[in-house]
Amino acid sequence: EPMSQRKADHVRIAAEEAAADRSAGAFAALRLDHRALPELDLDEVDPSCEFLGHRLSFPFMMASMTGGADGQLRRINRNLAAAARRERVAMAVGSQRVMFSDPQARAAFDLRPLAPEVPLIANLGAVQLRQGMGIEECRAAVDVLAADGLYLHLNPLQEAVQREGTPTFGGLASRIGAVAEALDRPVLVKEVGAGLHPDDLRALIPAGVRYFDAAGAGGTSWSYVESRRGDDAERRARAAAFADWGVPAPQALRRLSPLRSEGATLIGSGGIRSGVDIARAMILGASLGSAARPLLAPAMESEDAVCAVIRRYREEFRLALFLLGCRRPEYLIGQEQWI
Amino acid sequence: EPMSQRKADHVRIAAEEAAADRSAGAFAALRLDHRALPELDLDEVDPSCEFLGHRLSFPFMMASMTGGADGQLRRINRNLAAAARRERVAMAVGSQRVMFSDPQARAAFDLRPLAPEVPLIANLGAVQLRQGMGIEECRAAVDVLAADGLYLHLNPLQEAVQREGTPTFGGLASRIGAVAEALDRPVLVKEVGAGLHPDDLRALIPAGVRYFDAAGAGGTSWSYVESRRGDDAERRARAAAFADWGVPAPQALRRLSPLRSEGATLIGSGGIRSGVDIARAMILGASLGSAARPLLAPAMESEDAVCAVIRRYREEFRLALFLLGCRRPEYLIGQEQWI
Amino acid sequence: EPMSQRKADHVRIAAEEAAADRSAGAFAALRLDHRALPELDLDEVDPSCEFLGHRLSFPFMMASMTGGADGQLRRINRNLAAAARRERVAMAVGSQRVMFSDPQARAAFDLRPLAPEVPLIANLGAVQLRQGMGIEECRAAVDVLAADGLYLHLNPLQEAVQREGTPTFGGLASRIGAVAEALDRPVLVKEVGAGLHPDDLRALIPAGVRYFDAAGAGGTSWSYVESRRGDDAERRARAAAFADWGVPAPQALRRLSPLRSEGATLIGSGGIRSGVDIARAMILGASLGSAARPLLAPAMESEDAVCAVIRRYREEFRLALFLLGCRRPEYLIGQEQWI
Amino acid sequence: EPMSQRKADHVRIAAEEAAADRSAGAFAALRLDHRALPELDLDEVDPSCEFLGHRLSFPFMMASMTGGADGQLRRINRNLAAAARRERVAMAVGSQRVMFSDPQARAAFDLRPLAPEVPLIANLGAVQLRQGMGIEECRAAVDVLAADGLYLHLNPLQEAVQREGTPTFGGLASRIGAVAEALDRPVLVKEVGAGLHPDDLRALIPAGVRYFDAAGAGGTSWSYVESRRGDDAERRARAAAFADWGVPAPQALRRLSPLRSEGATLIGSGGIRSGVDIARAMILGASLGSAARPLLAPAMESEDAVCAVIRRYREEFRLALFLLGCRRPEYLIGQEQWI
């Protein structure tokens, strides 16, 4: 099975099957602390923020999803990138590994011209550092995008249940550290839906990593997606058994939050489904919220459709700030007493 | 869209759509502490109380709903006022802003002749103090009613999601304070269904406000109502996203309760749906319970229909007092050990 | 409406309408502490106990239900009494007030010949001590039954919602005390389904009462029953509003339990629906379990039908003792660590 | 009713009726502590372990189910034994009592040739030590299997609700102790689905027993099975009343866990339904997980069908170890902070 087929399957299942989204509304269940007298005007609320040297219209990143030479995958990323520019939000691309096996795919990541002034983040699977990939490939991934940083994703569950997976996670911390040291852009480490553990951060902070995307459970479930493809019934059943594995995203963030004092900047993802959820993630410790699946179907449609979702999130986020009496997003970070 | 059309819409949606009432029975879930041996006769229970210089047959106020020149709005208020007199309960009118733009509406607030001996409370949006309204208008609103007090409502969520809204809440505390000082009647501050915050009271008590209506979430949801009108789909979706925003009314009261020792008198509203709920609100710190939506459909019908609801509440309240071994309503206030 | 009509209504509604039983399985939700190695034989378990000078085959009393001249009411009590004898359990009759207005009803309480060797308990409404009833009537109620004790029931909620009710509970503690002192049999005080309060016991223990039937919420709801009869819609609605009023039976017992050290003997009722529930009630502090409604339909049928229910409860109770490693029922009392 | 008929009934009901399995997912409800950076390769995870002198491919035992001369019972055990060998897991046979009354049944337990290199465990009801059975029978049960240990099961509830039962559990601790002393293989004590109590272990550890299978509630319910057979309606109703009796398996394990420091080795069973559940049981204190019902229908079918279930459990278990960053199963034991 070629990699692009796998990606096409992933995208199709994630976009079409509602059950891929395990969001039990874990974020939405958290009530926020309304102020009747916010003592500010809605106009005074400025939801913008800095991220990796760029100004965002609000603390939001379109999470890593895809990339490749195939027509649909290209269209998705071009729509996301154009929307990122128009709405001034960050964008992370999906894994770029394909560009090392399929030279045509390389061009597909040439998105910087479409989005010159927003953070673009490259993406590779950290596990590839054990499969022959090294600093050269990391640099190449960054360069093709003229990226502002490189996501290395940790996906032990996905590698373990995926037919093509290589669940080789031994000695990864030091290899990630080596990349962090050698690369001239920041490395960001993320999960893909089961959550980072505080001990994961404790291993990576000394190695020089500063950005962490908790990517907890409660949003898109890769095990579920894997359980829906291929014809190996045993493998599919095994994937299904882990469809709800992992630490729910709000809880994942909450317990990473203390590590901010050791230099970690947190990103919240996994089931973020509104601008209020972004505010919730920030209250739990994140500097930014991020979502993948809610943007997938719109990205298959048009730039406008993606922009509409982002605008809705921004408006909801702005209102939440206002109703919490918060002029600026950074005041939210870690204010757990507001839940 | 003229203001009276907006009001007519509000009234229609609030009255007709059951989902406008988000009451998840938050009050009803609280079990009270039954006494098998109350050591008193039901006849000895005297549910009456003082409020703003008048005697009420029990601690209940019909919450602010409406007012205007339009036939139906007039009928609603006349029915409420006549019932207030007959059943001896307090009545607050809806926002009187309309009377400054529509002179005909002025007459609609001339309700004192209908209800000479009960507390009547005027009502204006506090946010108007940033929109040109000042002490003169406050006095006018009080005068037309010969009111015993003036409600200034805080509705940041409503102003933010309403098409015609002016979400300008900066510097309101001092402007409210100025009104409180200049007016010869007490100013009461309320929310409209998302709940007052203890810090809101901490800002207003030093400014001279003494009466606070918590108006928490769990009753009529203005965001829901807004999500049901107009043809701007984005705006409607945004309102819908906030349909359950706010602090549930029982919790809102419970955390305002300590501020009674700093001079605050509390009113409980937001999902009060029986006389037992009034007792629950008082146990959580309120001196009075208040409800809006349960009276709306009856008020569109007749004075008698309103009276029937009030009588039911009073009887339920009287029984609750009896079964708690309480001769007088004021003994309930803040007795949290009874929950 | 004659009293016997009211009773017939009560019996019919309680027996026929499943919703009269509000039992949310509050007892059944409590898991007991199984012993795999009970270190005894089932045969060694002796579930019998003493109560009011008689030996019971297990700690169970048929709760007060009815009594009167009417054919069906007579049949119910005769079936209950005959079953009490056969199965050796205690029996309480329903309120005997009717015998003071209807001389024919007197004979209906002549149940001692049917049940010579078990505890029979007379029953009157404590509130009647404020309605002209005195020690003479109490003695008469005891005498007609040759009773071993007199239940005085406290039913403020029932008196308040019942058309014919006299909710006059002032000064009852001392009147109950006077009866306790004057009567040569023990007085037992009970609720009828809303639960006794620790403060109720604190008022009655110094007055000489030693037996208390918690009769908490979760079983037959008198308010519900009242809400189903008569044609006064307002009264019915009021009763319905209180259908779930009261302290759930397990919680009621648990908080009375400490008063055993001040001389109180507790009886558990309100939603007891199996022999295991009797064990649960005892673990929460009761010396005896009691149930009404589960015996009502059987009692309308035959002595045998009543016996079958009692036998089932006894077998379940005996097994529960065995599985808890308990030879004797009294070892259960107050062993809250077993829940 | 002959014993073999009873066994055939048990097997049929347990296999066919889904409600026999009370598993409310008590294990599955426990979320485990995912590591995104496990710092090991899936290949490095070695799920094998020692048990009673044999190496298992992972910590799993097929729980006691059946045994007898009857064709189907033989087939079940032969399939289980062959699968035990192929997949290298432990196997416990069902009660061997039948072999003392039916000489033909003896041969049915001659399973060692089918499974030469895995732990085989004999099984007798401890209660039989009060019904004439002694050390000779225990030796015979071990010998016929060439067993590595002898399970003595404690089933007071089953004996009490089963028509043929002998609920004689007095003095069993010392009799079990005598067997433990006299037998040259370890004695293991288990429940059959209601859970061992810490005090049960406290009685048996000094008597020389070291292995305990908690066998808590939440899996196959014997009371339920009993409630579905025979024509004595009263007995069936009684059994039904106890269908959910007992301590849930996770809780049972958790409170036995501290007794490991006094020499107890724990086995977890009762509702284990996946390899992740085995990991959960170990985190709660078990050294091994065990399941019965999930293997029953497969064992009626074929050796292959049994192997398929075991392989699925092993793979799930191996993945769980990997995702917890655990190279070896023994690191899991008692790590409650991972839940």
Ligand SMILES: Cc1cc2nc3c(=O)[nH]c(=O)nc-3n(C[C@H](O)[C@H](O)[C@H](O)COP(=O)(O)O)c2cc1C
């Ligand atoms: C279709 C799809 C493809 C994804 N591909 C990647 C990927 O290549 N690299 C990566 O780090 N995460 C990938 N993710 C994971 C997301 O970036 C994100 O961590 C996760 O889905 C949680 O976000 P959500 O609940 O908002 O979807 C993908 C998610 C989706 C839905």
Ligand SMILES: Cc1cc2nc3c(=O)[nH]c(=O)nc-3n(C[C@H](O)[C@H](O)[C@H](O)COP(=O)(O)O)c2cc1C
């Ligand atoms: C139809 C309607 C109109 C209302 N208009 C006003 C208003 O003009 N001013 C105000 O302060 N509150 C207004 N409210 C809010 C109520 O006074 C009250 O705070 C809130 O509805 C909670 O009460 P409820 O849950 O019992 O309806 C209105 C409520 C309703 C249902």
Ligand SMILES: Cc1cc2nc3c(=O)[nH]c(=O)nc-3n(C[C@H](O)[C@H](O)[C@H](O)COP(=O)(O)O)c2cc1C
């Ligand atoms: C039909 C019926 C009649 C009752 N009549 C009396 C009564 O006359 N006196 C009394 O003390 N309690 C009376 N009770 C209350 C019961 O004695 C008992 O306290 C209550 O029903 C809780 O028990 P249960 O849930 O098992 O029904 C009656 C209950 C029923 C169901």
Ligand SMILES: Cc1cc2nc3c(=O)[nH]c(=O)nc-3n(C[C@H](O)[C@H](O)[C@H](O)COP(=O)(O)O)c2cc1C
């Ligand atoms: C059909 C069947 C027969 C059983 N027979 C026995 C037995 O003879 N001896 C015994 O100790 N346990 C017996 N058990 C109990 C199991 O060994 C185990 O303790 C219990 O079923 C919990 O496991 P489960 O929930 O995975 O089924 C039997 C269980 C089943 C389902």
